[in-house]
Amino acid sequence: EESPPSASIRVVMDDNYPPYAFRDEEGRLQGILPDLWALWETRSRIKVRIQAMDWAKAQQVMRAGRADVIDTMFENEQRRQFYDFSSPYATIEVPIFFHHSISGIVGPDSLKGFTIGVKDGDACIDRLLEYGIVNFRRFPNYDTLIRAAAGHEVRVMCIDKPPALYLLYRFGLEKEFRYSNPLYSGAFHRAVRKGNGGMLQLVEEGFARISTAERKAVEDKWLGAALSSHSRQAFTRYATVFLTVTGLLALILVLWNWQLRRRVAVKTQELTCALASLGEAKSQTEQTRDHLEATLEAIPDLLFELDGEGRYLDYRARDPGLLAAPAEQLLGRTVSEMLPGPAAQVVLDALREAGETGTSHGAQLLLPLAGGDAWFELSVARKKSAPGERGRYIVLSRDITERKQAEADIERLAFFDSLTQLPNRNQLHERLRQALAASMRRGGHGALLFIDLDDFKTLNDTRGHRAGDLLLLEAAQRLQSCVRTEDFVARLGGDEFVVMLESLSADAEEAALQAETVGEKILALTRLPYWIEQHEQHSTASLGITLFSGQGHTADELLKRADAAMYRAKTAGRNTMRFFDPGLQASLEARTLLEAALRRALPEGQLLLHYQAQVNAMGQVVGAEALLRWQHPTRGMVSPMQFISLAEESGLIIPIGGWVLETACAQLNQWEKMPVARGLKLSVNVSARQFRQADFVPQVSEILQRMGTNPALLKIELTESLVLDDVTGTIEKMHALKAMGVRCSMDDFGTGYSSLSYLKRLPLDQLKIDRSFVRDIATDEGDAVIVQTIIGMAHNLGLDVIAEGVETEAQQEFLVRHGCTVFQGFLFSRPLPVAEFESMLENRTSSRCG
Numbered sequence: 001e002e003s004p005p006s007a008s009i010r011v012v013m014d015d016n017y018p019p020y021a022f023r024d025e026e027g028r029l030q031g032i033l034p035d036l037w038a039l040w041e042t043r044s045r046i047k048v049r050i051q052a053m054d055w056a057k058a059q060q061v062m063r064a065g066r067a068d069v070i071d072t073m074f075e076n077e078q079r080r081q082f083y084d085f086s087s088p089y090a091t092i093e094v095p096i097f098f099h100h101s102i103s104g105i106v107g108p109d110s111l112k113g114f115t116i117g118v119k120d121g122d123a124c125i126d127r128l129l130e131y132g133i134v135n136f137r138r139f140p141n142y143d144t145l146i147r148a149a150a151g152h153e154v155r156v157m158c159i160d161k162p163p164a165l166y167l168l169y170r171f172g173l174e175k176e177f178r179y180s181n182p183l184y185s186g187a188f189h190r191a192v193r194k195g196n197g198g199m200l201q202l203v204e205e206g207f208a209r210i211s212t213a214e215r216k217a218v219e220d221k222w223l224g225a226a227l228s229s230h231s232r233q234a235f236t237r238y239a240t241v242f243l244t245v246t247g248l249l250a251l252i253l254v255l256w257n258w259q260l261r262r263r264v265a266v267k268t269q270e271l272t273c274a275l276a277s278l279g280e281a282k283s284q285t286e287q288t289r290d291h292l293e294a295t296l297e298a299i300p301d302l303l304f305e306l307d308g309e310g311r312y313l314d315y316r317a318r319d320p321g322l323l324a325a326p327a328e329q330l331l332g333r334t335v336s337e338m339l340p341g342p343a344a345q346v347v348l349d350a351l352r353e354a355g356e357t358g359t360s361h362g363a364q365l366l367l368p369l370a371g372g373d374a375w376f377e378l379s380v381a382r383k384k385s386a387p388g389e390r391g392r393y394i395v396l397s398r399d400i401t402e403r404k405q406a407e408a409d410i411e412r413l414a415f416f417d418s419l420t421q422l423p424n425r426n427q428l429h430e431r432l433r434q435a436l437a438a439s440m441r442r443g444g445h446g447a448l449l450f451i452d453l454d455d456f457k458t459l460n461d462t463r464g465h466r467a468g469d470l471l472l473l474e475a476a477q478r479l480q481s482c483v484r485t486e487d488f489v490a491r492l493g494g495d496e497f498v499v500m501l502e503s504l505s506a507d508a509e510e511a512a513l514q515a516e517t518v519g520e521k522i523l524a525l526t527r528l529p530y531w532i533e534q535h536e537q538h539s540t541a542s543l544g545i546t547l548f549s550g551q552g553h554t555a556d557e558l559l560k561r562a563d564a565a566m567y568r569a570k571t572a573g574r575n576t577m578r579f580f581d582p583g584l585q586a587s588l589e590a591r592t593l594l595e596a597a598l599r600r601a602l603p604e605g606q607l608l609l610h611y612q613a614q615v616n617a618m619g620q621v622v623g624a625e626a627l628l629r630w631q632h633p634t635r636g637m638v639s640p641m642q643f644i645s646l647a648e649e650s651g652l653i654i655p656i657g658g659w660v661l662e663t664a665c666a667q668l669n670q671w672e673k674m675p676v677a678r679g680l681k682l683s684v685n686v687s688a689r690q691f692r693q694a695d696f697v698p699q700v701s702e703i704l705q706r707m708g709t710n711p712a713l714l715k716i717e718l719t720e721s722l723v724l725d726d727v728t729g730t731i732e733k734m735h736a737l738k739a740m741g742v743r744c745s746m747d748d749f750g751t752g753y754s755s756l757s758y759l760k761r762l763p764l765d766q767l768k769i770d771r772s773f774v775r776d777i778a779t780d781e782g783d784a785v786i787v788q789t790i791i792g793m794a795h796n797l798g799l800d801v802i803a804e805g806v807e808t809e810a811q812q813e814f815l816v817r818h819g820c821t822v823f824q825g826f827l828f829s830r831p832l833p834v835a836e837f838e839s840m841l842e843n844r845t846s847s848r849c850g
């Protein structure tokens with residue numbers, strides 16, 4: 001909009017833009033612009049009405065049309081929408097002013113993050129916004145902005161350089177603030193409202209009438225002596241006082257200066273030294289840091305910083321594949337959350353140790369990683385911490401998987417045979433030492449079986465080492481199949497193996513028997529044909545056995561003994577075994593012979609029964625016990641004490657027991673025909689192995705039926721230990737026998753557990769007091785009490801009671817006195833062959849009748 005020519009123009013400007021326009025202490029407008037506009041007024045003959053105010057307000061006034069010209073305006077895109085600009089008349093640099101405590105402000109980018117003090121409406125705001133800087137603190141004018149800077153409210157400012165320098169000097173801040181290179185340079189224009197070309201021309205023409213010299217004179221006046229002119233009045237006021245004071249202080253100052261110089265010299269020296277050592281320290285620190293960095297770079301281990309609870313605070317991993325979880329998941333979590341329980345415990349224990357002693361070394365842990373299980377070894381060091389500060393630890397975790405593997409390989413080579421993978425001689429020695437110590441502690445025997453394959457060398461020589469190896473492998477497997485898992489099989493080398501048995505019987509003969517049984521199995525298995533590379537191969541073994549019981553012999557001695565025994569087996573013709581102990585060897589051989597003889601005893605009719613009378617209180621024979629006898633053609637009468645256990649172990653008791661039952665039934669049938677023996681009951685001993693046969697009861701039933709014997713006359717004697725082995729099964733069978741009419745007696749009563757609880761459940765007819773109690777009944781109070789108790793117990797349970805082993809009248813008298821009604825023992829009769837037994841019956845009957 002075009003303004004008509006007028007007698008005056010209204011010029012609006014910033015009143016706080018020294019030295020261009022500013023107010024002196026009386027509030028009068030001063031500066032380059034008022035002077036220039038005064039010249040303009042003179043040359044143009046048009047009145048100039050200057051309105052000076054806050055810059056933002058000045059722009060509002062201009063926009064509102066209450067002014068014709070606005071001065072000191074930078075031209076920019078945005079402003080061009082509203083204004084037409086004159087040609088530029090001065091170039092103004094706009095730097096960033098910043099407090100000297102701030103460093104690094106070099107350009108717009110470095111301003112990010114700071115709050116920039118600006119004058120409201122300043123072009124600088126638009127420029128900084130273009131750089132993406134948005135944090136401003138706006139002030140109505142430069143004066144208030146610099147005052148805020150003086151009060152440290154603002155530390156970074158964007159101000160045109162001339163007013164900034166002026167005001168900073170004025171407020172004594174010239175040392176506190178520095179300025180950057182110009183952010184930009186702007187040119188001062190006078191501007192009129194957009195489209196007011198006539199006014200612009202008027203203004204331009206007016207200024208064209210002012211010569212360059214005139215203009216320079218004005219600028220020199222304000223730019224060259226801006227400070228002094230502004231403060232001239234104050235200077236005048238204070239100059240006199242200043243000179244006086246200065247004069248008075250001059251002398252002091254000279255002295256002070258001299259002293260200061262000395263101090264400065266000293267301090268400078270100190271500072272120089274301090275700077276030098278600081279520089280040195282810095283360079284050393286840098287060197288140390290570089291060294292440390294290079295060292296850490298060279299360490300292949302995982303490095304962690306953990307707190308006392310095992311929380312990951314930091315880590316360094318050259319190979320992230322070794323981390324238990326992706327690194328970002330570890331930080332902030334604890335080892336208990338990230339590692340398997342046992343591994344976490346190892347770390348926590350190591351942290352605890354380091355907490356107590358400063359370091360911990362050597363703890364090892366296993367981690368399941370994506371690439372497979374991995375072993376790590378820890379070295380932990382506690383970091384120095386201030387009192388009260390939580391403990392922190394540097395944990396170095398070294399991957400030792402390969403080392404562990406190598407150790408395992410070494411151990412395998414050291415302790416295992418590489419062909420058969422059986423334990424080798426080293427391990428055998430170790431185990432043997434342990435076994436000796438264990439058998440010393442526990443009692444009981446162990447046995448060492450030394451096995452050497454017969455003719456192995458021939459096989460190796462004729463069919464080659466591969467065939468030999470295959471045979472050894474097969475033999476090793478067979479040996480392992482012969483023994484219990486707790487037994488131990490080792491290969492000593494070549495074709496020599498050793499089997500070690502533990503926890504054998506405390507009785508040497510029984511232990512020898514147990515070892516012999518295993519030895520026999522081994523011999524039997526090794527002599528089975530081998531199938532090697534499509535060929536059948538035959539082999540046998542020679543075996544030497546020695547027993548040990550933890551006393552007297554070292555592992556080496558025992559091995560030598562077993563070896564010597566094996567050698568005897570070789571010389572005895574191979575495919576056999578020998579004991580090192582000649583006594584044991586002899587007794588085992590004797591036993592073997594006895595067993596062979598017993599095997600022939602039954603078919604060859606060498607067995608017979610003797611009968612021992614059982615009498616009542618009146619001396620009447622009420623029954624008998626059938627007792628087995630072995631009449632050997634050359635050994636003579638062999639005691640059942642010698643062969644019953646052998647028959648049990650060999651299984652011969654089954655046919656022999658059957659024969660006893662059948663013979664007893666035949667005898668009962670016979671006696672039924674004899675008036676003197678009719679109605680006698682016959683007790684038959686049944687061994688555990690015989691009774692435990694599943695078909696024992698049907699066997700008894702079959703014999704009774706086949707023989708046509710009255711079951712009520714047959715009494716089965718069972719031992720207490722037999723019953724206790726399987727109370728429930730025994731009860732079942734006893735019920736079945738009772739159902740048939742057969743009676744049951746408990747033999748050796750009192751020698752076992754004798755519990756009332758199971759006694760009540762057993763369908764018994766009779767308790768037989770063991771002869772060991774009867775023997776000392778008159779002299780041993782304990783036995784007397786036991787016997788009384790058994791009798792009382794039997795009566796309470798409604799059972800008959802018989803005492804065996806009665807040899808004296810005193811014993812019988814005691815038993816009668818305490819309620820025992822039936823007796824067996826040498827006092828009445830020894831076990832007799834049937835004919836003598838029957839004669840005894842005849843004699844007793846006739847003597848009673850007579």
Ligand SMILES: Nc1nc2c(ncn2[C@@H]2O[C@H](COP(=O)(O)O[C@H]3[C@@H](O)[C@H](n4cnc5c(=O)[nH]c(N)nc54)O[C@@H]3COP(=O)(O)O)[C@@H](O)[C@H]2O)c(=O)[nH]1
Binds near residue numbers: 628687
């Ligand atoms: N399973 C079977 N065991 C049987 C059989 N026959 C006998 N035996 C058991 O053999 C053990 C020894 O028997 P034996 O040498 O016949 O001894 C018996 C009697 O001679 C002996 N006895 C009898 N009275 C006295 C005596 O007054 N004093 C004394 N010192 N010994 C005496 O007692 C043995 C009978 O014992 P028991 O059987 O406990 O009643 C023996 O354990 C027999 O059981 C059989 O066929 N099968």
